[in-house]
Amino acid sequence: MTWTQYLGPLSQGAWVTVQLTFWSTILGAFLSFAAGIGKLSPVRGVRWLSITYIEVFRGTSLLVQLFWLYFALPIMGDAIGINLRLPPVAAGVLALGLNIGAYGAEVVRGAIQAVSKQQYEAAKAMNFTYRHTLWRVALPQAIPEMMPSFSNLAVQNLKDTALASLISLGDLAFKAEQLRNYYQDSTTVYTIVLLMYFGMALVLSVLMRLLEANVGRWRGARR
Structure with missing residues (x-):
């Protein structure tokens, strides 16, 4: 089998990887702001809930989180009579989103706290x-100020999607392993996969830089 014949199955897997990256990044961004702002909330319950979420998902392995959601959660659900079985895509998106959201929450918190105290004092003086x-x-x-860190997290999230292949999700890494096992051609298969991941990461980096530039112009327009 020539290398060009690998492209069809690998492209199908790459499309799954793109979708997994997109939806988990969207979920992670939402959770980042929710938990990051929540950690600074004057309401103690909200603050401690946010801290617990951040510390748990930053302090445990993404692979274990993925396995827990896909394998352990359904068993717990069966024990209490509730169907908690997640499709592989849902489990992958949820695990990746929860993980990147915990790291992103610290980015949000740090950026908010970095705003000068004079700004807060002025807002207080205006009875905000x-x-x-x-x-x-x-x-x-x-x-x-958050955008460069969010760009790094988005690229890291793309690379982390490869772990989803371990729950039989047909992403790029899963298709590559299938081809390698069948054709015993590790060098060609994984070289192509390496280049495909690099290409996707490059495109994602460019998109994030464009978003960062637009956000920068938005800040300038507000001044």
Whole structure:
């Protein structure tokens, strides 16, 4: 089998990887802001819930999180009479999103806290509520500072999708392993896969830089 014949199955796997990356990154971004802002909340319950989520998912292995959601969660559900079985795609998106969200939450928290105290004091002097200070003062200044770190997390998330192949999700890594086992051609298969991951990471980096540039212009327009 020539190397060009590997491209069909690998392209199918790459498309699954792209979808997995997209949806888990969207979920992770939402969780990043929810937990990052929650960690700074004046409400103790919200604050501790956010801290617990961040520490658990930063302090445990992504692979174990993936296995727990796919293998352990259904067993717990059966024990209490609830169907908690997740399709491989759902388990992959959820595990990746929860993991990247925990790391992103610290990026959000750090960027918000990096806003100068004078800005908060000015908002307080104008009788802004906590909510108004957050949305009108802190976040417009903090979001552009988050973008480089979010770009790195997005690329890391793309690479982490390869772990989803271990729950039989037909992504790029899974298709590569199938081809390698069948044709015993590890060098060719994994060289192509290496280049495909690199290409996807390069495209993702460019897209994130464009987003970062647009956010920078948005901040300039607000001044």
